[in-house]
Amino acid sequence: GAVVSQHPSWVICKSGTSVKIECRSLDFQATTMFWYRQFPKQSLMLMATSNEGSKATYEQGVEKDKFLINHASLTLSTLTVTSAHPEDSSFYICSATIAGARDEQYFGPGTRLTVT
Amino acid sequence: GENVEQHPSTLSVQEGDSAVIKCTYSDSASNYFPWYKQELGKRPQLIIDIRSNVGEKKDQRIAVTLNKTAKHFSLHITETQPEDSAVYFCAASRGGGYQKVTFGTGTKLQVIP
Numbered sequence: 001g002a003v004v005s006q007h008p009s010w011v012i013c014k015s016g017t018s019v020k021i022e023c024r025s026l027d028f029q030a031t032t033m034f035w036y037r038q039f040p041k042q043s044l045m046l047m048a049t050s051n052e053g054s055k056a057t058y059e060q061g062v063e064k065d066k067f068l069i070n071h072a073s074l075t076l077s078t079l080t081v082t083s084a085h086p087e088d089s090s091f092y093i094c095s096a097t098i099a100g101a102r103d104e105q106y107f108g109p110g111t112r113l114t115v116t
Numbered sequence: 117g118e119n120v121e122q123h124p125s126t127l128s129v130q131e132g133d134s135a136v137i138k139c140t141y142s143d144s145a146s147n148y149f150p151w152y153k154q155e156l157g158k159r160p161q162l163i164i165d166i167r168s169n170v171g172e173k174k175d176q177r178i179a180v181t182l183n184k185t186a187k188h189f190s191l192h193i194t195e196t197q198p199e200d201s202a203v204y205f206c207a208a209s210r211g212g213g214y215q216k217v218t219f220g221t222g223t224k225l226q227v228i229p
Contacts, residue, residue, distance in 0.1 A: 034217070043205060044205070045219075046217070049214075051214070093159060098213065102213055103148045103150075103167075103209065105162075107159040108159060109158070110158070
């Protein structure tokens, strides 16, 4: 149980285009989802906290107009990287917590984004 | 906000030896401390966690200790095996499922056969 999927697993896009990444909780309802970015050989850096039906809370330094997050249902959150640049190339990972349960985050498999 | 420091950044041990990774945190309201193992290109995998009402927790070869007064916690892996080689992250959170988790900088553990 507590499976989180991400789609796509990897994507290559051209500079200036937008790309959407989906995060789904497959067998549970997730009131809260988190989006992380991880550069090579670095830690996971939280980008934003996403709550179903409300606006995402972005971490300091993360451009909310560039990284659009939508949490339209209890099982789906999306991250759209707009006007992508090569420096946005990274590993994007989402996680979700089970509504009503405590603490543990369940991570998606990640999406490798390469911007050329 | 929360700040989690982790040491060492790299650790090499002989197979069968023990490995210890240490973390400190800054937010006295943090009460949930998970540890993750991450293999290259994969998602973090929860290996053990501890909450602030407990000072120590053990699961087979893995143990975690927590000192809330000093704001530090440690991961202990005994009888290390080559498959323990990975990057390990400590983290801290105020708990509750909706609270964000702050990760440490990571420790690359290499177990030498």
